[in-house]
């Protein structure tokens with residue numbers, strides 16, 4: 709983590725009519741760091757993630773992203789084609805439910821290969837080779853390359869969704885409760901895998917989770933949200949070991965002893 713931030717969020721607010729989704733949120737993210745956004749249901753995590761990933765227009769405030777050429781661009785000023793290109797190439801989005809991030813009726817290999825084709829790769833052998841390589845990296849047997857994800861377990865589907873996102877070497881990946889829908893034993897394996905890949909690839913990651921154990925395992929920094937606001941932010945170990953805000957203390961105290 710060095711140099712200039714890859715993402716800058718300033719005074720971001722999203723309202724749904726009179727209801728506040730999130731408000732007064734400002735932070736930066738650097739390459740190679742994982743930032744967790746934690747908080748209870750309804751605290752505004754998903755709203756914030758959707759605003760900063762360009763999926764939802766903020767009511768006010770802004771988000772800027774550092775392009776590969778080093779320029780910092782205001783997302784609101786990008787054209788639709790530029791925004792779509794970013795989403796296909798530089799960014800990834802891992803959904804809680806793999807069904808939202810995969811095409812369930814095309815093969816696993818095509819799910820991975822499709823993202824490569826979207827960035828201009830046309831050579832069948834190279835696409836197949838990259839898909840095989842990525843299935844291996846997410847610990848899916850290469851023999852399943854022609855199977856559709858409908859025949860996969862929940863954990864395999866999630867690992868396939870991760871491969872589909874990472875094959876284009878994105879620089880920034882958004883994750884919305886990536887292990888939320890999985891059994892505990894399966895969660896551990898997916899978390900382990902994510903941790904290794906994020907470190908290997910030097911990705912910037914913004915991950916939404918209500919699970920402080922997931923934040924502890926994956927993130928270096930975290931933000932705690934309550935009623936749409938960030939009430940505490942800092943290094944993950946500091947926030948979890950020495951929470952300053954009464955609400956964070958409550959959240960930390962409610963983690964079951966293992």
Ligand SMILES: Nc1ncnc2c1ncn2[C@@H]1O[C@H](COP(=O)(O)OP(=O)(O)OP(=O)(O)O)[C@@H](O)[C@H]1O
Nearest residue numbers: 724727728729747748749750751752753754755756
């Ligand atoms: N489409 C919507 N229309 C109206 N209000 C909404 C909408 N989406 C979210 N909200 C409200 O905005 C606030 C923040 O919700 P949000 O879904 O961002 O929280 P969250 O922390 O992600 O919760 P969860 O973990 O349950 O998804 C809540 O009060 C919610 O009711």
